Amino acid sequence: MQYEAPETTKAAVGLLAKAKGSAYVLAGGSDLLVRMKGGFVEPDLVVDIKRIKPMREVKKTASGFTIGAAVSCAELNENKALIKAWPGVVEAAGLIGSKQVQSRCTVVGNLCNASPAADSVPALVAAGAKAVIQGPKGKRKVAVEDVPVGPGRNSLKKGELIEAIELPARKGKSGDAYLRFIPRTEMDIAVVSAGVSLTLGEKGVIKDARVALGAVAPTVRLVKEAAKAIIGTKLDEAALEKLGKAASAACSPIDDKRGTIEFRTKVAAVLAKRAAQIAYKRAGGK
């Protein structure tokens, strides 16, 4: 195995693009190194992106936030401006693994690993985040929900890597939230999860919303019907009921040791409703 730690994105893309055998990007390593240890992957090349300075930074810009691909989730949880603007995203990132894992793991890694149960992804999808992809053919931006294409598979092409996640700027009264169900209190993987982001207009009426569900389909799912159910409402009982129904209807989960289809479908509605209530409160709604 060859290990490289380039200092520029261009050099990293160059290494990945001309790699002959299997090539992997290393950020926190909490997925990659476990898979290497288990013998599931045997990389010929590992490109460590943590020496690329812009990838280590969270930048606040006029259009929002740019989170570098090598920023750890622990660092996100220390960024006051980000916590204020996107508390749901930061909470979701903070739920991944232990303190030890938090010191290393990244939201971009979580996204590229493409687990349907990835904690940070529903929150990012709800937030309308974009992935900034660099590759041999230049830069492109895609919605985060278009990165995972199936369990463990993503839409990146050879030589491409995600250099950053862009979160939009928060305007007016906005809030987001992420909730997951796990049978214990920490160090577990979501059985079902929900992320909600919304913006209020006049008199506490929701004018914009996005709802995403995790662990109920092969990929994290953006549920437009669920958002429609609450847009134009003050999140009254009827709206919540419709939101829950839309969330359950969007589920196509598997039965496994962590949860049955029936359980996941039901809990998706519960979590979507509760996350919406938290987001609404955070946005200043009553």
Added chain:
Amino acid sequence: MAVLVTTTINGDRVEFACEPNEPLLDVLRNRLGLSGAKEGCGTGDCGACSVQVDGRVVCSCLVLGVEAEGREIETVEGLAQGTELHPLQSKFLEHAALQCGVCTPGFLMAAKALLEKNPNPTEEEIRFGLAGNLCRCTGYDKIVRAVQDAAKVMRG
């Protein structure tokens, strides 16, 4: 092919050569004689191999040795000052917060990281802060009490 790495461990400049895919844990234990960090699971679940890298607690089984280039690493061997034990070490002994001891170096390093960020944690914060460390014989109550007591000493 082995890679030459220069790093700082417990304040000392250290040079070593390791394979590119070799975990930092193996480098510490097998190449540098620092056998405090233990391999429990090797997959980042148990925390027995916890060390600090640039001031953050990590599982050294989930860090490559080559990633240590230019970093500052702290291991359990750096906790005591000469013959004087760190308050966490003293309190672990006093509260009998260990039996077999395999998890202890990891608990000490995770507890140190926790108290550096939060000198006066609640019991709940301690339990969350140490959730990445597994103990299979002592149970967690004594460990939590040892950390609370050490925190008190460290706050002075």
